[in-house]
Amino acid sequence: MSLLEIENVTRRFGGLVAVDGVTTRVEAGELVGLIGPNGAGKTTLFNLISGFTPLSAGAVRFKGEPIQGLKPHRIAARGMSRTFQNLRVFPNMSVFDNVSVGAVGAMGQSAFAAVFGRRARADAISARTWEALERVGLGGVAEDLAANLSYGKRKYLEIARALAMKPELLILDEPAAGLNDSETADLARFIRSLNGEGLSIMLVEHDMNLVMGICSRVVVLASGRKIADAEPAAVRADPAVLEAYLGVDE
């Protein structure tokens, strides 16, 4: 049983078929890249997996159980957390509070517990928040307002917030967008080290080099269809992929 199984997933927007019968999987501990030209349906596929967009057809199973049709927070609670393509940190909250939302989302704190609760739960939430903050190296700016962080640090903040949920599968939507080369290289190392700790990761990326450099398997989408699903070297040599990216040689 794979951690995540995507079976014949399809999404139509009116006449447009954004994702067309895609079947793939993520094994536990794997680092899978999802690439494709603009408009290939990468982000739509992520939204279908994480419950933000309902499926038109097909099935998604997580840890063997079907998750299509579940609300995003229910899917998140099962151990899948995601980041967004356009940075979506909570700007008017501190860095610590941002990350704590991930922890409280996963662990829960009822209104009653917030008022009368013992300290144990709150301490556990804050410990988990610190752990995630330290993991991404933002412990020193915990008290700063998220809006005041640099663009690069906000990327890590978003990842920390997802890590605070202690997910089994982390879905990263274009984490390197807007970063320069050295920042991208740092991020690549970081993603790899997360994977090295046993976290399964699925990564959408525009940046071919990043994906080819760190992923163990690469899925290529073009016009909503899967055109390749193999190791980086094989994908790089695949004529269908070259055609999708570079066009046909006349």
Add this chain to the structure above:
Amino acid sequence: MSEFVRGRLVPLLVLLVVFALVPYGLAKFGKGYFFQVAQLVLIYALLAVSLHLVTGAAGLLHLGHAAFYGVGAYVAALLGTEMKLGFLWGLPAAGLAAAALAFVVALPTMRLVSIYFAVATLAIGQMIHTVLLNWVAVTKGPNGVMLFSGITLFGTPVKSPIAIYFLVAGLVALSIWVLHRLSHSYYGNALRSLREDDQCADAMGVDTVRLKIEVFTVSAFFAGIAGALWAYTTGYVSPGDFGFNTSILVLAMIVVGGLGSLPGAIIGAALLILLPEVLRGVGDLRNVMVGIVMFVSILFLPRGLLGEVSALSLVRRGFGLKWGAAPSDREVGWR
């Protein structure tokens, strides 16, 4: 030392003023009028803090808060006059009735977003106000309800103005403490995440719809409590006190005080209740003056007196919710 000053001294001073200085002044110089003003400040502080939870923290623009205040006041007054049920029954009944109504109303409206939610709450506020005004058989319509029985605790009538003041101040302080715990906790952080980006909060595992319904209901409960306190202290409720104007007044309080800030809501309430009283000297111009103060404060302090950030760090330190520099330090985050 400064940790101590901000951490324990400020709240202590506030409690000292509310429970010692003000009552002392009232007992010494107070006529009935001053007692009324002091109680009005307390009641509106509770209203503003309960709205803070929905609008300031969770970011839902609520334009009908006064209606739940009114429901609480009417339930307390009608239970007293029609069923001879006293304070100890009327007070919780008022809160629960307002909360129950809010819960029913919240089920459909919480699926609306931003401005549509605001319009829905505006409509609900107007509907409840219209019912209070026109359901003459029950609410006595525009004449309002006179509640002569006053407050009786365990068979003992609470008659002296100073005792009533202490009772109101105690209940308001207790209610605000509960709202403070909700607002300044990880639960409160989840609420703030709704304000910032509720779709993103959803992806973090936060059940956004449920949380919104919960917070709307809790807020209405305390608005109902405030309404009951108003009914018992003034002895008279009429629909005019619970209209759109009151909703906007409470909203203005939390905006002037600083959206998202609980201490700000209290300061805003005190300011907008006391200012018109202080300005009585200038006669008819006083409402214009109040308007100018609000206008200027929005113009120069768009984040209010205590914006979210400064307010948050104030509360964090102010209530012993310390930050630790290192993860090894266990004294971090909310308690």
